[in-house]
Amino acid sequence: MEEFVRDYLTASVESEQDGGRMRWYPWHSAAYRFNHIRNVVELSAHIASEEGAGIDVTRVAALFHDIAKLEVDQDRHAEEGARIAREYLTSHEEYPSSFIDQVVRAVEEHSYQGPVADLPRETQCLVEADILDKVGANGVALVLLRMGYESRTHTDAPEMIERVLERGEEALDRVESQTARDIAHRRLKRARWFDEWLEDEIAAPS
Numbered sequence: 001m002e003e004f005v006r007d008y009l010t011a012s013v014e015s016e017q018d019g020g021r022m023r024w025y026p027w028h029s030a031a032y033r034f035n036h037i038r039n040v041v042e043l044s045a046h047i048a049s050e051e052g053a054g055i056d057v058t059r060v061a062a063l064f065h066d067i068a069k070l071e072v073d074q075d076r077h078a079e080e081g082a083r084i085a086r087e088y089l090t091s092h093e094e095y096p097s098s099f100i101d102q103v104v105r106a107v108e109e110h111s112y113q114g115p116v117a118d119l120p121r122e123t124q125c126l127v128e129a130d131i132l133d134k135v136g137a138n139g140v141a142l143v144l145l146r147m148g149y150e151s152r153t154h155t156d157a158p159e160m161i162e163r164v165l166e167r168g169e170e171a172l173d174r175v176e177s178q179t180a181r182d183i184a185h186r187r188l189k190r191a192r193w194f195d196e197w198l199e200d201e202i203a204a205p206s
């Protein structure tokens, strides 16, 4: 199943005529997207096991949640991902239809911007993990990578890391489960440390 998702992402990038500006950013690559998906699979399964949600539904939904991200527009990727997940699950092995329905629903609703408490538990675990993957040390690494693509100098880093901190605060506001809140606190603390260390080491702008 993992291989199917990785191959799908690779084929999406290879078949595009002109990916436009976004194609140069690391998050437009199949490698980045697949790594993000694996992070979300692990994180969401951890949250599900701690919070008593269905681990298998959560893992499979996390695996498919961004499968269409490089192929269609952002506002359609959840719906398209749900369609691909249904097609895959109904044509491979004998998954119970209730399992397939739960997975498909979670993929379809993972872009929901309202309160996560409105969602079924498994979808909630997926949404929380998706939010958490953009904060903390991983968020810092991604923003530094982006600076390289934008030819910025490292003196811009504190300003960019501020954005990671803001995102971390937003994540804290948005996640509901105690497990996700603990992870958000831990990750935000790491980004704050990095911000402080950096300020300590680089000269203030003249």
Ligand SMILES: [Fe+2]
Residues within 6 Å of the ligand: 036, 040, 065, 066, 130
């Ligand atoms: Fe995602």
